[in-house]
Amino acid sequence: MKRTPKAAFFIVAVVILALCVTSIFGVYGKFGDRTDTVIRGISDIRWGVDIQGGVDVVFGPADENANPTSEQIDAVKTIIEKRLVSQNITDYEAYADAANGQVIVRFPWANKSQSAESLVEDLGRTGMLQFYEGNETTTDDNGYSIPKGTLVLDGDDVASAEATYMQVSETSTQQEYVIALKLKDSGKTAFANATKKLAGTGKISIWLDFGEGWAKENDQSRYQMLQDPDVNEAITNGEAVITGFASYEEAKEIADLITSGALPFSITDKSISVISPTMGANALSAMGIAGIIAMIAVCVMMVAIYRLPGFVAAIALCGQMALTVACISGYFGFIPSFTMTLPGIAGLILSIGIGVDCNVITAEAVRDELRAGKTIDGAIRSGSKGSFSAIFDGNITVLIVAAVLMGVFGSSDGIFGWLFSWLPVSTTGAVYAFGYTLLIGVVTNFVMGMWLSRLMLRSISRLKIFRNPWFYGGER
Amino acid sequence: MLKNYNFVANLKKALIISAAIMLVGVACLAIFGVKLDISFKGGTRIQYSYTEAPDLDKLQSVAEEVLGGDVEIAKDEAGDQKLVTLTLTKNISSDQQESLHERVAKDFESSKLTVFNSNTLSAAMGTKFLFRCLLALAIAAVLLLVYVGFRFRKIGGLTAGAAALVALLHDLLIVFFTFVIFGIELDNNFVAVMLTILGYSLNDTIVIFDRVRTLRRRSDASLEDVVNDSLHHVLRRTIITTVTTCVAILAVLGVALAMGVTSIVSFALPMLLGAISGSYSSLFLSGPIWVRWMNKKAAKA
Numbered sequence: 001m002k003r004t005p006k007a008a009f010f011i012v013a014v015v016i017l018a019l020c021v022t023s024i025f026g027v028y029g030k031f032g033d034r035t036d037t038v039i040r041g042i043s044d045i046r047w048g049v050d051i052q053g054g055v056d057v058v059f060g061p062a063d064e065n066a067n068p069t070s071e072q073i074d075a076v077k078t079i080i081e082k083r084l085v086s087q088n089i090t091d092y093e094a095y096a097d098a099a100n101g102q103v104i105v106r107f108p109w110a111n112k113s114q115s116a117e118s119l120v121e122d123l124g125r126t127g128m129l130q131f132y133e134g135n136e137t138t139t140d141d142n143g144y145s146i147p148k149g150t151l152v153l154d155g156d157d158v159a160s161a162e163a164t165y166m167q168v169s170e171t172s173t174q175q176e177y178v179i180a181l182k183l184k185d186s187g188k189t190a191f192a193n194a195t196k197k198l199a200g201t202g203k204i205s206i207w208l209d210f211g212e213g214w215a216k217e218n219d220q221s222r223y224q225m226l227q228d229p230d231v232n233e234a235i236t237n238g239e240a241v242i243t244g245f246a247s248y249e250e251a252k253e254i255a256d257l258i259t260s261g262a263l264p265f266s267i268t269d270k271s272i273s274v275i276s277p278t279m280g281a282n283a284l285s286a287m288g289i290a291g292i293i294a295m296i297a298v299c300v301m302m303v304a305i306y307r308l309p310g311f312v313a314a315i316a317l318c319g320q321m322a323l324t325v326a327c328i329s330g331y332f333g334f335i336p337s338f339t340m341t342l343p344g345i346a347g348l349i350l351s352i353g354i355g356v357d358c359n360v361i362t363a364e365a366v367r368d369e370l371r372a373g374k375t376i377d378g379a380i381r382s383g384s385k386g387s388f389s390a391i392f393d394g395n396i397t398v399l400i401v402a403a404v405l406m407g408v409f410g411s412s413d414g415i416f417g418w419l420f421s422w423l424p425v426s427t428t429g430a431v432y433a434f435g436y437t438l439l440i441g442v443v444t445n446f447v448m449g450m451w452l453s454r455l456m457l458r459s460i461s462r463l464k465i466f467r468n469p470w471f472y473g474g475e476r
Numbered sequence: 477m478l479k480n481y482n483f484v485a486n487l488k489k490a491l492i493i494s495a496a497i498m499l500v501g502v503a504c505l506a507i508f509g510v511k512l513d514i515s516f517k518g519g520t521r522i523q524y525s526y527t528e529a530p531d532l533d534k535l536q537s538v539a540e541e542v543l544g545g546d547v548e549i550a551k552d553e554a555g556d557q558k559l560v561t562l563t564l565t566k567n568i569s570s571d572q573q574e575s576l577h578e579r580v581a582k583d584f585e586s587s588k589l590t591v592f593n594s595n596t597l598s599a600a601m602g603t604k605f606l607f608r609c610l611l612a613l614a615i616a617a618v619l620l621l622v623y624v625g626f627r628f629r630k631i632g633g634l635t636a637g638a639a640a641l642v643a644l645l646h647d648l649l650i651v652f653f654t655f656v657i658f659g660i661e662l663d664n665n666f667v668a669v670m671l672t673i674l675g676y677s678l679n680d681t682i683v684i685f686d687r688v689r690t691l692r693r694r695s696d697a698s699l700e701d702v703v704n705d706s707l708h709h710v711l712r713r714t715i716i717t718t719v720t721t722c723v724a725i726l727a728v729l730g731v732a733l734a735m736g737v738t739s740i741v742s743f744a745l746p747m748l749l750g751a752i753s754g755s756y757s758s759l760f761l762s763g764p765i766w767v768r769w770m771n772k773k774a775a776k777a
Contacts, residue, residue: 050739058601064600100604115574115577115591116591117570117571117573117574117577118570118574120570121570121571121574124570268569269569269570270567270597270598270601271567271595271596271597271598271601272570272573272594272595272596273593273594273595273596273597274591274593274594274595275593276525276590276591276592276593278525278557278592279554279557279592279593282554282555282557282735282736282737283732283735283737283739283740285735286731286732286734286735286737286740287728287731287737287740289731290727290728290730290731290732291727293727293730293731294723294724294727294728297723297724297727298720298723298724301716301719301720301723302720305716342737342739342740343664343665343668343743346728346740346743346744349724349725349727349728350672350721350724350725350728350747352720352724353717353720353721353722353723353724353725354676354717354720354721354724356717356720357679357713357717357720357721360713360716360717360720361683361713364712364713368709386690389686390682390683390686390687393623393627393679393682393683393686394679394682394683396623397620397623397675397678397679397682398675398676398679400616400619400620400623400675401616401620401671401672401674401675402675404612404615404616404619404671405612405668405671405672407612408608408609408611408612408667409664409667409668430664431664431665431667431668434668435668438672
């Protein structure tokens with residue numbers, strides 16, 4: 001069998017140290033007055049609403065029997081997202097739960113001037129869709145621009161609006177992104193007349209009207225223009241195609257907004273949970289202290305009980321924590337950053353205690369083999385081999401639990417969310433992160449606790465000063 | 477202390493201890509009942525922090541007037557925050573919440589009531605979510621037992637799985653009774669702890685059965701001796717891992733208690749007792765029970 005070189009231990013230890021430092025502090029480049037994040041550290045972690053304060057809301061149709069389609073739910077989500085962005089809230093999370101006809105939104109909120117509840121009320125307000133002749137505007141009494149032309153249609157006349165990719169012109173085979181608009185019978189005549197009048201010369205503008213109350217509260221125009229397409233020809237069958245979109249996403253957003261203004265039901269908040277920033281700030285520092293205490297206590301215990309394998313375990317544990325933090329902060333470009341919550345941090349600390357289990361099992365096996373009279377090298381080799389299956393099985397059970405946890409507490413488009421997509425999701429998402437840290441804990445434990453710990457132990461055991469069985473729990 | 481302990485022969489003692497704990501749990505369950513959090517039963521809870529204690533009776537009547545329903549009111553504390561909690565059995569709209577906040581800000585100006593946290597949910601949604609959680613527990617339990625049965629076909633798959641199941645049920649009941657005895661409302665934390673203990677407890681049992689599997693391949697000793705040997709062999713590992721795990725949980729629990737982070741206390745305390753129970757049941761219950769059942773099976777054949 002090939003011997004592990006002595007240098008391996010030092011190389012691994014230095015790599016782990018580097019990982020610890022960079023994953024905790026991050027790496028930032030300074031170019032003049034601009035700071036670029038090269039590697040994300042702990043300060044770049046996105047904290048959940050239970051830590052930084054914020055709101056969890058579930059929106060759904062006010063009428064329990066409405067049975068919204070998945071396009072309608074998408075439309076609700078899009079309009080809510082647009083509202084959030086217009087309020088300068090960009091670090092929100094929004095999920096369309098089509099199976100249960102609801103939209104779940106989470107966003108941080110620490111603004112004292114507007115209460116979270118009144119913001120939620122605004123978010124859920126869907127606008128009334130309106131089509132006007134021309135795109136000219138005039139100003140209202142408050143100085144905001146409003147449409148000037150004649151009203152052609154409103155939301156009740158629209159059957160559907162769908163983003164699609166199709167060949168528009170008869171003379172060219174080129175395809176483009178468009179919105180296919182279908183009208184109800186109630187709107188066909190008015191639309192036919194208007195398009196006849198404007199064909200080739202004018203535009204029809206599409207607006208969302210959020211009403212007087214919304215305008216007053218937000219100090220904005222009650223009208224928002226979505227699109228103002230040219231009218232190319234008279235449309236008499238109630239099926240129009242709006243062209244001129246650069247991408248599917250662009251067409252889809254406008255189509256969703258049109259759908260949101262033509263919903264056959266009104267939207268209301270089904271569940272709200274508000275957490276103040278003061279509540280979370282305390283909790284975060286508490287968990288930080290707990291994490292440090294747990295880390296030191298477990299490392300000291302491991303070294304005291306197992307000596308050299310314990311020392312290796314402590315290094316591996318630092319590596320495991322650093323790797324876990326890296327998987328949360330988005331340290332590696334290919335693993336997206338993850339929203340961390342209090343239960344998530346609790347899971348992280350729990351995995352400090354559980355993670356050393358594989359070092360304990362291996363160290364016990366090595367100790368037994370030594371006491372049975374084996375040499376140091378032989379004991380390490382057979383001890384590692386003999387303990388593999390128990391460690392593997394143990395990790396699989398935690399993996400199953402983590403997957404179920406993420407399934408039950410995540411949204412249907414989250415990892416493992418499909419497991420429970422037919423039942424409504426949790427209104428607060430805090431426990432989802434707990435499942436994630438358990439899952440990452442298992443994976444990083446395989447890397448650090450199993451693979452690198454053993455490599456380090458085999459390597460360091462070749463150093464002359466560590467050739468005494470006492471260092472491994474044997475007799476001196 | 478446990479050096480020459482015969483785990484298999486002393487199964488009865490362990491069963492009596494466990495039964496006694498269960499009895500206490502059942503008694504508390506009968507007396508206190510189960511408290512469900514809003515996320516499972518629906519309703520509304522609003523917590524305000526304040527600087528100067530408000531008149532509770534007046535606050536209650538104002539809240540009832542604005543929200544139109546019976547409001548329960550209680551003083552609370554979270555760390556150095558002084559809180560007043562309003563609970564309602566029905567869910568309310570953002571509109572109603574908003575008007576309540578405006579009203580109390582005006583009527584109780586000197587108290588400086590500010591929203592600390594609030595939660596409202598309809599009963600129908602709560603029931604559905606409870607169902608989802610129970611289903612998750614069931615799915616996890618089935619998946620885990622199938623895995624154990626599959627991995628340990630050689631040492632009597634189904635019987636080993638069933639013995640592990642007894643230990644699992646024992647630990648889950650301990651977690652459940654912890655919530656009942658300490659009057660903690662069952663919420664998301666409950667499901668998270670139950671699932672974690674499910675995995676943790678099984679992990680301990682697996683290590684033991686794995687040892688039994690190895691020893692049986694090597695020797696022809698009686699089942700009782702093999703299991704006793706295995707238990708003694710893994711004893712140090714089980715105790716040390718339990719201690720490291722408990723130290724980590726204790727650090728969380730201690731700091732959360734000191735700083736008044738109640739949502740973490742209700743997570744860490746049941747987790748701690750569940751972890752201890754997980755190791756206890758793996759050592760004293762699952763192995764010995766398995767021996768008992770295998771011997772019965774052999775006697776019948």
